[in-house]
Amino acid sequence: MREVIVAGVGMCRFGRYDGEREHPYKTFYELGREAVMNAWKDAGIKWKDVQAGFCGSCYQGVGSGHKVLAEIGLTGIPIINVENGCSSSSSAFRLAYQSIATGLYDICLVVGVEKVPRGFIASTGWPEWQMKMGFNVQPAAYAMETVRYMEEYGATLEQFAKVTVKNRKNGVLFPYGYFRQEVSIEEVLNSRMVSKPLTLLMCCPNADGAVAVILVSRKKFRSKKKKVTVAAAVLVSSLYGVERGGGSVKIQNADRTRIAAKQAYEASGCGPEDIDLFELYDPMAPIELISIERVGICKPGEAGHLLEEGVFDRGGRFPVNTSGGLLSRGHPLGATGLAQIAEVVWQLRGEAGSRSIPGARVGMCHTMGAGPNCAITILKA
Amino acid sequence: MVNNKRKIPVREGLFTASSSAGGKPRLLGGKCLSCGEVIFPKLEICPNCQEEKIREITLSRRGKIYSHTVVMQQPRPYYKGPVPYGLGYVELPEGVRIETLFTECDPETLEIGEEVELIIDKLYDDDQGNELITYKFKPINAYASGKNGGK
Numbered sequence: 379m380r381e382v383i384v385a386g387v388g389m390c391r392f393g394r395y396d397g398e399r400e401h402p403y404k405t406f407y408e409l410g411r412e413a414v415m416n417a418w419k420d421a422g423i424k425w426k427d428v429q430a431g432f433c434g435s436c437y438q439g440v441g442s443g444h445k446v447l448a449e450i451g452l453t454g455i456p457i458i459n460v461e462n463g464c465s466s467s468s469s470a471f472r473l474a475y476q477s478i479a480t481g482l483y484d485i486c487l488v489v490g491v492e493k494v495p496r497g498f499i500a501s502t503g504w505p506e507w508q509m510k511m512g513f514n515v516q517p518a519a520y521a522m523e524t525v526r527y528m529e530e531y532g533a534t535l536e537q538f539a540k541v542t543v544k545n546r547k548n549g550v551l552f553p554y555g556y557f558r559q560e561v562s563i564e565e566v567l568n569s570r571m572v573s574k575p576l577t578l579l580m581c582c583p584n585a586d587g588a589v590a591v592i593l594v595s596r597k598k599f600r601s602k603k604k605k606v607t608v609a610a611a612v613l614v615s616s617l618y619g620v621e622r623g624g625g626s627v628k629i630q631n632a633d634r635t636r637i638a639a640k641q642a643y644e645a646s647g648c649g650p651e652d653i654d655l656f657e658l659y660d661p662m663a664p665i666e667l668i669s670i671e672r673v674g675i676c677k678p679g680e681a682g683h684l685l686e687e688g689v690f691d692r693g694g695r696f697p698v699n700t701s702g703g704l705l706s707r708g709h710p711l712g713a714t715g716l717a718q719i720a721e722v723v724w725q726l727r728g729e730a731g732s733r734s735i736p737g738a739r740v741g742m743c744h745t746m747g748a749g750p751n752c753a754i755t756i757l758k759a
Numbered sequence: 760m761v762n763n764k765r766k767i768p769v770r771e772g773l774f775t776a777s778s779s780a781g782g783k784p785r786l787l788g789g790k791c792l793s794c795g796e797v798i799f800p801k802l803e804i805c806p807n808c809q810e811e812k813i814r815e816i817t818l819s820r821r822g823k824i825y826s827h828t829v830v831m832q833q834p835r836p837y838y839k840g841p842v843p844y845g846l847g848y849v850e851l852p853e854g855v856r857i858e859t860l861f862t863e864c865d866p867e868t869l870e871i872g873e874e875v876e877l878i879i880d881k882l883y884d885d886d887q888g889n890e891l892i893t894y895k896f897k898p899i900n901a902y903a904s905g906k907n908g909g910k
Contacts, residue, residue: 510882518828523826626796626807626855
Protein backbone atom coordinates (compact mmCIF):
# COMPACT_ATOMS: atom_id res chain seq x y z
CA MET A 379 0.00 0.00 0.00
CA ARG A 380 1.30 3.46 -0.93
CA GLU A 381 1.55 6.40 1.41
CA VAL A 382 -1.47 8.73 1.17
CA ILE A 383 -1.14 12.38 2.18
CA VAL A 384 -3.76 14.95 3.09
CA ALA A 385 -2.57 17.83 0.91
CA GLY A 386 -5.45 20.22 1.49
CA VAL A 387 -8.49 20.81 3.68
CA GLY A 388 -11.21 23.44 3.49
CA MET A 389 -14.53 24.23 5.14
CA CYS A 390 -17.38 26.66 5.00
CA ARG A 391 -18.66 27.92 8.31
CA PHE A 392 -21.29 25.54 9.72
CA GLY A 393 -24.63 27.07 10.60
CA ARG A 394 -28.07 27.74 9.18
CA TYR A 395 -28.38 28.56 5.49
CA ASP A 396 -32.17 28.17 5.27
CA GLY A 397 -33.06 31.82 4.78
CA GLU A 398 -35.12 31.85 7.99
CA ARG A 399 -34.74 34.00 11.13
CA GLU A 400 -32.13 36.26 9.52
CA HIS A 401 -29.95 33.38 8.36
CA PRO A 402 -28.73 33.62 4.74
CA TYR A 403 -29.99 31.17 2.13
CA LYS A 404 -27.47 28.97 0.31
CA THR A 405 -27.89 25.67 -1.51
CA PHE A 406 -25.86 22.66 -0.43
CA TYR A 407 -23.87 22.81 -3.63
CA GLU A 408 -22.94 26.43 -2.98
CA LEU A 409 -21.72 25.42 0.47
CA GLY A 410 -19.86 22.52 -1.15
CA ARG A 411 -18.26 24.84 -3.68
CA GLU A 412 -16.91 27.09 -0.93
CA ALA A 413 -15.39 24.12 0.91
CA VAL A 414 -13.89 22.62 -2.25
CA MET A 415 -12.37 25.96 -3.30
CA ASN A 416 -10.76 26.31 0.13
CA ALA A 417 -9.34 22.77 0.06
CA TRP A 418 -8.17 23.04 -3.51
CA LYS A 419 -6.30 26.31 -2.81
CA ASP A 420 -4.88 24.86 0.42
CA ALA A 421 -3.48 21.89 -1.52
CA GLY A 422 -1.94 24.02 -4.24
CA ILE A 423 -2.98 21.72 -7.07
CA LYS A 424 -4.63 22.35 -10.42
CA TRP A 425 -8.36 21.62 -10.66
CA LYS A 426 -7.87 19.57 -13.83
CA ASP A 427 -5.33 17.35 -12.06
CA VAL A 428 -8.00 15.90 -9.75
CA GLN A 429 -8.60 12.33 -10.97
CA ALA A 430 -11.65 11.28 -8.94
CA GLY A 431 -14.22 12.81 -6.61
CA PHE A 432 -16.01 11.22 -3.64
CA CYS A 433 -18.94 12.99 -2.01
CA GLY A 434 -20.50 12.06 1.34
CA SER A 435 -24.06 13.16 2.13
CA CYS A 436 -27.25 11.63 3.52
CA TYR A 437 -30.29 13.58 2.38
CA GLN A 438 -29.19 15.68 -0.62
CA GLY A 439 -30.70 13.38 -3.24
CA VAL A 440 -29.35 12.09 -6.51
CA GLY A 441 -25.97 13.28 -7.78
CA SER A 442 -25.00 15.46 -4.82
CA GLY A 443 -21.28 15.35 -5.63
CA HIS A 444 -21.92 16.10 -9.28
CA LYS A 445 -23.91 19.19 -8.30
CA VAL A 446 -21.06 20.44 -6.13
CA LEU A 447 -18.35 19.83 -8.73
CA ALA A 448 -20.47 21.32 -11.53
CA GLU A 449 -20.29 24.63 -9.61
CA ILE A 450 -16.58 24.68 -10.40
CA GLY A 451 -16.51 22.82 -13.69
CA LEU A 452 -16.99 19.18 -14.60
CA THR A 453 -13.84 17.58 -15.97
CA GLY A 454 -15.02 14.09 -16.87
CA ILE A 455 -13.62 12.37 -13.78
CA PRO A 456 -15.53 9.64 -11.93
CA ILE A 457 -17.64 11.13 -9.11
CA ILE A 458 -18.91 8.67 -6.51
CA ASN A 459 -21.72 9.69 -4.16
CA VAL A 460 -21.55 8.00 -0.78
CA GLU A 461 -24.37 7.67 1.76
CA ASN A 462 -23.38 6.03 5.03
CA GLY A 463 -25.34 7.87 7.69
CA CYS A 464 -23.27 10.18 9.87
CA SER A 465 -20.12 8.41 8.62
CA SER A 466 -20.85 9.37 4.99
CA SER A 467 -17.85 11.64 4.43
CA SER A 468 -15.55 9.45 6.57
CA SER A 469 -16.56 6.61 4.25
CA ALA A 470 -15.98 8.76 1.15
CA PHE A 471 -12.57 9.68 2.58
CA ARG A 472 -11.74 5.99 3.00
CA LEU A 473 -12.66 5.24 -0.62
CA ALA A 474 -10.38 8.04 -1.84
CA TYR A 475 -7.63 6.82 0.48
CA GLN A 476 -7.93 3.27 -0.87
CA SER A 477 -7.87 4.50 -4.47
CA ILE A 478 -4.54 6.23 -3.92
CA ALA A 479 -3.05 3.61 -1.59
CA THR A 480 -3.63 0.89 -4.18
CA GLY A 481 -2.16 2.97 -7.00
CA LEU A 482 -5.34 3.64 -8.96
CA TYR A 483 -5.11 7.44 -8.66
CA ASP A 484 -2.67 10.05 -7.42
CA ILE A 485 -4.99 12.97 -6.64
CA CYS A 486 -8.53 12.65 -5.24
CA LEU A 487 -11.08 15.10 -3.93
CA VAL A 488 -13.37 14.25 -1.03
CA VAL A 489 -16.30 16.45 -0.08
CA GLY A 490 -18.90 16.14 2.65
CA VAL A 491 -22.00 18.27 2.39
CA GLU A 492 -25.40 18.54 4.05
CA LYS A 493 -28.37 20.78 4.68
CA VAL A 494 -30.58 19.61 7.53
CA PRO A 495 -34.03 20.91 8.52
CA ARG A 496 -34.67 22.17 12.04
CA GLY A 497 -36.03 19.83 14.71
CA PHE A 498 -35.53 16.08 14.93
CA ILE A 499 -33.87 14.68 11.83
CA ALA A 500 -36.51 12.67 9.97
CA SER A 501 -34.22 9.67 9.77
CA THR A 502 -35.20 6.94 7.34
CA GLY A 503 -32.61 4.52 8.71
CA TRP A 504 -35.29 2.32 10.35
CA PRO A 505 -37.90 -0.13 8.99
CA GLU A 506 -41.18 1.64 8.18
CA TRP A 507 -43.19 0.15 11.05
CA GLN A 508 -40.53 1.28 13.54
CA MET A 509 -40.67 4.81 12.14
CA LYS A 510 -44.46 4.77 12.57
CA MET A 511 -43.89 3.78 16.20
CA GLY A 512 -41.55 6.73 16.76
CA PHE A 513 -38.33 4.73 17.15
CA ASN A 514 -36.40 6.82 14.59
CA VAL A 515 -35.48 9.59 17.01
CA GLN A 516 -31.71 9.77 17.52
CA PRO A 517 -31.85 11.55 20.89
CA ALA A 518 -34.19 8.78 22.12
CA ALA A 519 -31.86 6.00 20.99
CA TYR A 520 -28.94 7.73 22.68
CA ALA A 521 -31.06 8.49 25.76
CA MET A 522 -31.69 4.77 26.22
CA GLU A 523 -27.96 4.09 25.89
CA THR A 524 -27.35 6.87 28.42
CA VAL A 525 -29.84 5.45 30.93
CA ARG A 526 -27.96 2.12 30.80
CA TYR A 527 -24.61 3.90 31.16
CA MET A 528 -25.85 5.75 34.25
CA GLU A 529 -27.21 2.53 35.75
CA GLU A 530 -24.07 0.48 35.11
CA TYR A 531 -21.38 3.02 35.97
CA GLY A 532 -23.03 5.72 38.04
CA ALA A 533 -22.36 8.45 35.47
CA THR A 534 -24.14 11.68 36.35
CA LEU A 535 -26.12 14.37 34.54
CA GLU A 536 -23.61 16.90 35.83
CA GLN A 537 -20.78 15.02 34.08
CA PHE A 538 -22.78 15.08 30.83
CA ALA A 539 -23.34 18.82 31.26
CA LYS A 540 -19.59 19.25 31.69
CA VAL A 541 -18.99 17.58 28.31
CA THR A 542 -21.15 20.26 26.67
CA VAL A 543 -19.43 23.00 28.68
CA LYS A 544 -15.99 21.75 27.56
CA ASN A 545 -16.94 21.45 23.90
CA ARG A 546 -18.70 24.80 23.78
CA LYS A 547 -15.62 26.37 25.37
CA ASN A 548 -13.41 24.79 22.71
CA GLY A 549 -15.84 25.88 20.02
CA VAL A 550 -15.33 29.56 20.85
CA LEU A 551 -11.89 29.26 19.25
CA PHE A 552 -13.00 27.26 16.19
CA PRO A 553 -13.72 29.71 13.38
CA TYR A 554 -15.92 27.39 11.29
CA GLY A 555 -18.26 26.19 14.05
CA TYR A 556 -21.97 26.95 14.39
CA PHE A 557 -21.90 27.94 18.10
CA ARG A 558 -19.14 30.15 19.34
CA GLN A 559 -20.41 30.95 22.82
CA GLU A 560 -19.71 29.23 26.12
CA VAL A 561 -22.50 27.79 28.25
CA SER A 562 -22.65 27.00 31.98
CA ILE A 563 -23.43 23.70 33.68
CA GLU A 564 -26.71 25.21 34.92
CA GLU A 565 -27.73 26.31 31.44
CA VAL A 566 -27.18 22.79 30.13
CA LEU A 567 -29.06 21.12 32.98
CA ASN A 568 -31.92 23.61 32.88
CA SER A 569 -32.44 23.64 29.11
CA ARG A 570 -35.64 21.92 28.00
CA MET A 571 -35.91 18.15 28.08
CA VAL A 572 -35.69 16.54 24.62
CA SER A 573 -35.63 12.85 25.46
CA LYS A 574 -35.27 11.99 29.14
CA PRO A 575 -32.57 12.42 30.52
CA LEU A 576 -31.06 14.39 27.61
CA THR A 577 -31.68 18.13 27.66
CA LEU A 578 -31.46 20.34 24.59
CA LEU A 579 -27.89 21.50 25.26
CA MET A 580 -26.73 17.89 25.69
CA CYS A 581 -27.83 17.29 22.07
CA CYS A 582 -25.81 18.53 19.09
CA PRO A 583 -27.51 21.17 16.97
CA ASN A 584 -28.48 20.34 13.40
CA ALA A 585 -26.47 22.51 11.04
CA ASP A 586 -25.81 23.03 7.35
CA GLY A 587 -22.27 22.87 6.09
CA ALA A 588 -19.59 21.44 3.86
CA VAL A 589 -15.98 20.31 4.14
CA ALA A 590 -13.51 19.17 1.49
CA VAL A 591 -10.19 17.35 1.51
CA ILE A 592 -7.59 16.72 -1.20
CA LEU A 593 -5.68 13.45 -0.90
CA VAL A 594 -2.52 12.80 -2.91
CA SER A 595 0.16 10.17 -3.35
CA ARG A 596 3.67 10.93 -2.16
CA LYS A 597 4.95 11.69 -5.65
CA LYS A 598 2.23 14.30 -6.18
CA PHE A 599 2.71 16.01 -2.81
CA ARG A 600 4.32 19.34 -3.69
CA SER A 601 2.69 21.58 -1.10
CA LYS A 602 4.86 23.64 1.23
CA LYS A 603 2.51 22.70 4.05
CA LYS A 604 3.54 20.16 6.66
CA LYS A 605 2.93 16.61 5.46
CA VAL A 606 0.02 14.81 7.16
CA THR A 607 -0.25 11.09 6.33
CA VAL A 608 -3.24 8.79 6.60
CA ALA A 609 -2.13 6.09 9.07
CA ALA A 610 -5.47 4.28 9.21
CA ALA A 611 -8.89 4.63 7.60
CA VAL A 612 -11.22 2.00 9.03
CA LEU A 613 -14.92 1.38 8.48
CA VAL A 614 -17.01 -1.31 10.17
CA SER A 615 -20.64 -2.21 10.71
CA SER A 616 -22.03 -3.73 13.90
CA LEU A 617 -22.07 -7.43 14.66
CA TYR A 618 -25.32 -9.28 15.30
CA GLY A 619 -26.59 -9.12 18.84
CA VAL A 620 -25.83 -5.54 19.70
CA GLU A 621 -27.60 -3.56 17.03
CA ARG A 622 -29.92 -0.72 17.78
CA GLY A 623 -33.62 -1.55 17.89
CA GLY A 624 -33.45 -4.65 20.01
CA GLY A 625 -31.36 -7.73 19.56
CA SER A 626 -30.08 -10.64 21.53
CA VAL A 627 -29.70 -10.98 25.27
CA LYS A 628 -27.53 -14.08 24.97
CA ILE A 629 -25.16 -13.01 22.22
CA GLN A 630 -23.26 -9.85 23.04
CA ASN A 631 -20.54 -9.17 20.50
CA ALA A 632 -18.07 -6.31 20.86
CA ASP A 633 -19.34 -2.81 20.15
CA ARG A 634 -18.62 -1.28 16.71
CA THR A 635 -16.35 1.44 18.09
CA ARG A 636 -14.18 -1.11 19.92
CA ILE A 637 -13.87 -3.19 16.76
CA ALA A 638 -13.00 -0.17 14.59
CA ALA A 639 -10.50 1.16 17.15
CA LYS A 640 -8.72 -2.20 17.34
CA GLN A 641 -8.39 -2.29 13.55
CA ALA A 642 -7.22 1.34 13.42
CA TYR A 643 -4.56 0.77 16.09
CA GLU A 644 -3.31 -2.32 14.25
CA ALA A 645 -3.17 -0.50 10.91
CA SER A 646 -1.39 2.56 12.30
CA GLY A 647 0.93 0.78 14.71
CA CYS A 648 -0.03 3.04 17.56
CA GLY A 649 -2.23 2.81 20.63
CA PRO A 650 -4.42 5.35 22.41
CA GLU A 651 -1.42 6.48 24.50
CA ASP A 652 0.36 7.61 21.29
CA ILE A 653 -2.48 9.84 20.13
CA ASP A 654 -2.19 13.55 20.87
CA LEU A 655 -5.75 14.63 20.11
CA PHE A 656 -9.10 13.03 19.42
CA GLU A 657 -12.14 14.19 17.48
CA LEU A 658 -14.71 11.75 18.87
CA TYR A 659 -18.37 11.40 17.97
CA ASP A 660 -20.44 13.47 20.40
CA PRO A 661 -23.99 13.70 18.98
CA MET A 662 -25.14 13.72 22.61
CA ALA A 663 -22.90 14.71 25.52
CA PRO A 664 -22.89 11.26 27.23
CA ILE A 665 -21.91 9.57 23.96
CA GLU A 666 -18.58 11.41 24.02
CA LEU A 667 -17.79 9.77 27.37
CA ILE A 668 -18.85 6.35 26.08
CA SER A 669 -16.79 6.87 22.91
CA ILE A 670 -13.72 7.87 24.97
CA GLU A 671 -13.98 4.55 26.81
CA ARG A 672 -14.61 2.50 23.68
CA VAL A 673 -11.61 3.83 21.75
CA GLY A 674 -9.58 2.65 24.74
CA ILE A 675 -8.44 5.90 26.37
CA CYS A 676 -9.71 4.59 29.72
CA LYS A 677 -11.76 1.79 31.23
CA PRO A 678 -15.58 1.69 31.11
CA GLY A 679 -17.09 4.06 33.66
CA GLU A 680 -13.93 6.15 34.14
CA ALA A 681 -14.45 8.87 31.53
CA GLY A 682 -16.77 11.02 33.63
CA HIS A 683 -14.25 11.26 36.47
CA LEU A 684 -11.33 11.91 34.11
CA LEU A 685 -13.38 14.63 32.41
CA GLU A 686 -13.84 16.32 35.78
CA GLU A 687 -10.06 16.17 36.31
CA GLY A 688 -9.53 18.02 33.01
CA VAL A 689 -7.92 15.08 31.16
CA PHE A 690 -9.95 15.78 28.00
CA ASP A 691 -9.48 19.58 28.04
CA ARG A 692 -7.27 21.29 25.47
CA GLY A 693 -4.44 21.33 27.99
CA GLY A 694 -5.13 17.82 29.30
CA ARG A 695 -3.36 14.53 28.61
CA PHE A 696 -5.97 13.42 26.02
CA PRO A 697 -7.63 16.47 24.42
CA VAL A 698 -11.03 15.52 22.96
CA ASN A 699 -12.87 17.66 20.42
CA THR A 700 -10.69 20.75 20.23
CA SER A 701 -12.96 21.90 17.38
CA GLY A 702 -15.92 21.91 19.76
CA GLY A 703 -17.22 18.59 18.44
CA LEU A 704 -20.71 18.14 17.11
CA LEU A 705 -22.06 19.79 20.27
CA SER A 706 -20.57 23.15 19.33
CA ARG A 707 -19.61 22.88 15.66
CA GLY A 708 -23.05 21.55 14.69
CA HIS A 709 -23.89 18.38 12.80
CA PRO A 710 -24.40 18.53 9.03
CA LEU A 711 -24.60 14.73 8.84
CA GLY A 712 -22.65 14.04 5.67
CA ALA A 713 -20.04 16.72 6.40
CA THR A 714 -19.20 15.84 10.00
CA GLY A 715 -16.55 13.18 9.35
CA LEU A 716 -14.47 15.49 7.19
CA ALA A 717 -14.86 18.36 9.68
CA GLN A 718 -13.11 16.16 12.25
CA ILE A 719 -10.37 15.36 9.73
CA ALA A 720 -9.92 19.05 8.86
CA GLU A 721 -9.45 19.96 12.52
CA VAL A 722 -6.87 17.21 13.07
CA VAL A 723 -4.97 18.30 9.95
CA TRP A 724 -4.88 21.92 11.16
CA GLN A 725 -3.71 20.76 14.57
CA LEU A 726 -0.97 18.48 13.20
CA ARG A 727 0.26 21.21 10.87
CA GLY A 728 0.38 23.68 13.74
CA GLU A 729 -2.25 25.88 12.08
CA ALA A 730 -4.85 25.74 14.84
CA GLY A 731 -3.95 29.12 16.29
CA SER A 732 -5.14 29.79 19.83
CA ARG A 733 -6.65 26.31 20.21
CA SER A 734 -3.39 24.53 19.29
CA ILE A 735 -2.18 21.36 20.95
CA PRO A 736 1.55 22.15 20.86
CA GLY A 737 3.69 19.45 19.29
CA ALA A 738 0.74 17.24 18.30
CA ARG A 739 1.87 14.51 15.89
CA VAL A 740 -0.99 11.98 15.83
CA GLY A 741 -4.76 12.49 15.83
CA MET A 742 -7.84 10.28 15.70
CA CYS A 743 -11.28 10.95 14.17
CA HIS A 744 -14.32 8.83 15.05
CA THR A 745 -17.90 8.79 13.74
CA MET A 746 -20.86 6.47 14.21
CA GLY A 747 -23.62 6.36 11.63
CA ALA A 748 -26.97 4.74 11.12
CA GLY A 749 -26.70 1.18 9.98
CA PRO A 750 -25.09 0.96 12.52
CA ASN A 751 -21.59 1.74 11.33
CA CYS A 752 -18.40 3.23 12.72
CA ALA A 753 -15.48 4.94 10.98
CA ILE A 754 -12.10 5.68 12.56
CA THR A 755 -9.32 7.60 10.82
CA ILE A 756 -5.83 8.13 12.26
CA LEU A 757 -3.61 10.87 10.84
CA LYS A 758 0.10 11.36 11.50
CA ALA A 759 2.36 14.35 10.92
CA MET B 760 -71.18 6.29 19.25
CA VAL B 761 -70.13 3.39 17.10
CA ASN B 762 -66.51 3.19 16.19
CA ASN B 763 -66.43 2.30 12.50
CA LYS B 764 -62.70 2.73 12.09
CA ARG B 765 -60.89 -0.21 10.63
CA LYS B 766 -58.23 -1.47 12.99
CA ILE B 767 -55.01 -2.40 11.26
CA PRO B 768 -51.73 -3.53 12.82
CA VAL B 769 -48.70 -1.28 12.37
CA ARG B 770 -47.15 -4.31 10.65
CA GLU B 771 -48.48 -7.78 9.91
CA GLY B 772 -46.90 -10.66 11.78
CA LEU B 773 -45.75 -8.80 14.90
CA PHE B 774 -48.45 -9.99 17.30
CA THR B 775 -51.62 -12.05 17.68
CA ALA B 776 -54.88 -10.14 18.03
CA SER B 777 -55.99 -9.66 21.59
CA SER B 778 -59.68 -10.17 21.01
CA SER B 779 -59.49 -13.67 19.56
CA ALA B 780 -61.64 -15.92 21.75
CA GLY B 781 -60.80 -13.89 24.83
CA GLY B 782 -57.17 -14.91 24.53
CA LYS B 783 -54.39 -12.65 25.64
CA PRO B 784 -52.17 -11.01 23.04
CA ARG B 785 -48.77 -12.43 22.23
CA LEU B 786 -45.78 -11.19 20.28
CA LEU B 787 -44.75 -13.44 17.40
CA GLY B 788 -41.05 -14.21 17.31
CA GLY B 789 -38.84 -16.73 15.61
CA LYS B 790 -36.65 -19.48 17.00
CA CYS B 791 -33.75 -20.82 14.98
CA LEU B 792 -33.96 -24.61 14.91
CA SER B 793 -30.22 -24.76 14.29
CA CYS B 794 -28.63 -22.46 16.92
CA GLY B 795 -31.63 -21.80 19.17
CA GLU B 796 -31.44 -18.02 18.84
CA VAL B 797 -34.76 -16.25 19.45
CA ILE B 798 -35.54 -13.18 17.36
CA PHE B 799 -38.26 -10.53 17.08
CA PRO B 800 -39.74 -9.96 14.60
CA LYS B 801 -39.40 -13.31 12.86
CA LEU B 802 -37.02 -13.32 9.89
CA GLU B 803 -36.56 -15.86 7.11
CA ILE B 804 -32.87 -16.36 7.87
CA CYS B 805 -31.27 -16.62 11.31
CA PRO B 806 -29.15 -13.47 11.80
CA ASN B 807 -26.86 -15.41 14.13
CA CYS B 808 -26.06 -18.59 12.14
CA GLN B 809 -27.65 -17.86 8.73
CA GLU B 810 -29.63 -21.12 8.69
CA GLU B 811 -33.08 -20.91 7.10
CA LYS B 812 -34.98 -23.09 9.58
CA ILE B 813 -36.88 -20.58 11.70
CA ARG B 814 -39.99 -21.65 13.60
CA GLU B 815 -42.61 -19.08 14.57
CA ILE B 816 -43.13 -18.94 18.32
CA THR B 817 -45.23 -16.86 20.66
CA LEU B 818 -43.16 -14.91 23.18
CA SER B 819 -43.73 -14.42 26.90
CA ARG B 820 -46.18 -11.68 27.82
CA ARG B 821 -44.06 -10.43 30.69
CA GLY B 822 -40.55 -9.07 30.68
CA LYS B 823 -38.29 -6.54 32.36
CA ILE B 824 -37.33 -3.03 31.33
CA TYR B 825 -33.74 -2.94 30.03
CA SER B 826 -33.74 0.78 29.31
CA HIS B 827 -36.19 3.62 28.79
CA THR B 828 -36.69 7.23 27.81
CA VAL B 829 -39.52 9.69 27.38
CA VAL B 830 -39.56 11.56 24.08
CA MET B 831 -40.69 15.14 24.69
CA GLN B 832 -40.67 16.55 21.15
CA GLN B 833 -42.73 15.59 18.08
CA PRO B 834 -40.81 13.45 15.59
CA ARG B 835 -41.56 13.97 11.92
CA PRO B 836 -43.06 12.89 9.65
CA TYR B 837 -43.81 9.23 10.41
CA TYR B 838 -44.99 9.07 14.04
CA LYS B 839 -48.33 10.82 14.51
CA GLY B 840 -49.17 9.75 18.04
CA PRO B 841 -49.23 11.72 21.26
CA VAL B 842 -46.14 13.43 22.69
CA PRO B 843 -44.58 12.87 25.18
CA TYR B 844 -44.32 9.11 24.77
CA GLY B 845 -42.43 6.42 26.65
CA LEU B 846 -39.96 4.31 24.69
CA GLY B 847 -37.54 1.61 25.71
CA TYR B 848 -36.23 -1.92 25.53
CA VAL B 849 -37.81 -4.89 27.26
CA GLU B 850 -36.01 -8.17 27.82
CA LEU B 851 -38.11 -11.29 27.59
CA PRO B 852 -37.21 -14.60 29.27
CA GLU B 853 -36.59 -16.19 25.83
CA GLY B 854 -33.44 -14.04 25.55
CA VAL B 855 -34.63 -11.41 23.13
CA ARG B 856 -34.54 -7.66 23.68
CA ILE B 857 -37.42 -5.76 22.12
CA GLU B 858 -37.77 -2.08 21.39
CA THR B 859 -41.21 -0.93 22.42
CA LEU B 860 -43.54 1.88 23.33
CA PHE B 861 -44.69 2.00 26.94
CA THR B 862 -48.20 2.85 28.04
CA GLU B 863 -46.66 5.29 30.49
CA CYS B 864 -44.84 8.50 29.72
CA ASP B 865 -44.10 9.45 33.30
CA PRO B 866 -40.38 8.79 33.76
CA GLU B 867 -40.98 8.01 37.43
CA THR B 868 -42.95 4.89 36.55
CA LEU B 869 -40.27 3.57 34.20
CA GLU B 870 -37.30 1.92 35.83
CA ILE B 871 -34.64 -0.55 34.77
CA GLY B 872 -35.63 -4.02 35.96
CA GLU B 873 -39.31 -3.07 36.33
CA GLU B 874 -41.70 -5.84 35.33
CA VAL B 875 -43.92 -5.02 32.37
CA GLU B 876 -46.73 -6.77 30.53
CA LEU B 877 -47.70 -6.82 26.87
CA ILE B 878 -50.85 -5.10 25.70
CA ILE B 879 -52.24 -4.28 22.26
CA ASP B 880 -53.25 -0.66 22.02
CA LYS B 881 -54.07 2.13 19.62
CA LEU B 882 -51.04 3.81 18.05
CA TYR B 883 -52.89 6.59 16.23
CA ASP B 884 -55.32 7.16 13.34
CA ASP B 885 -53.48 7.09 10.05
CA ASP B 886 -54.07 9.44 7.10
CA GLN B 887 -56.56 6.97 5.56
CA GLY B 888 -58.75 7.09 8.66
CA ASN B 889 -57.73 3.66 9.91
CA GLU B 890 -56.90 3.05 13.53
CA LEU B 891 -53.34 1.75 13.67
CA ILE B 892 -52.82 -0.72 16.49
CA THR B 893 -49.56 -1.88 17.95
CA TYR B 894 -47.92 -3.72 20.82
CA LYS B 895 -46.90 -1.78 23.92
CA PHE B 896 -45.67 -2.75 27.35
CA LYS B 897 -47.32 -1.62 30.53
CA PRO B 898 -45.58 -1.46 33.91
CA ILE B 899 -47.33 -3.95 36.19
CA ASN B 900 -47.04 -1.53 39.08
CA ALA B 901 -48.05 1.53 37.08
CA TYR B 902 -51.07 2.19 39.23
CA ALA B 903 -49.63 1.09 42.54
CA SER B 904 -48.47 3.73 44.95
CA GLY B 905 -44.74 4.30 45.11
CA LYS B 906 -42.07 2.98 42.81
CA ASN B 907 -41.60 -0.29 44.60
CA GLY B 908 -45.11 -0.77 45.80
CA GLY B 909 -47.33 -3.71 44.98
CA LYS B 910 -44.66 -6.26 44.21
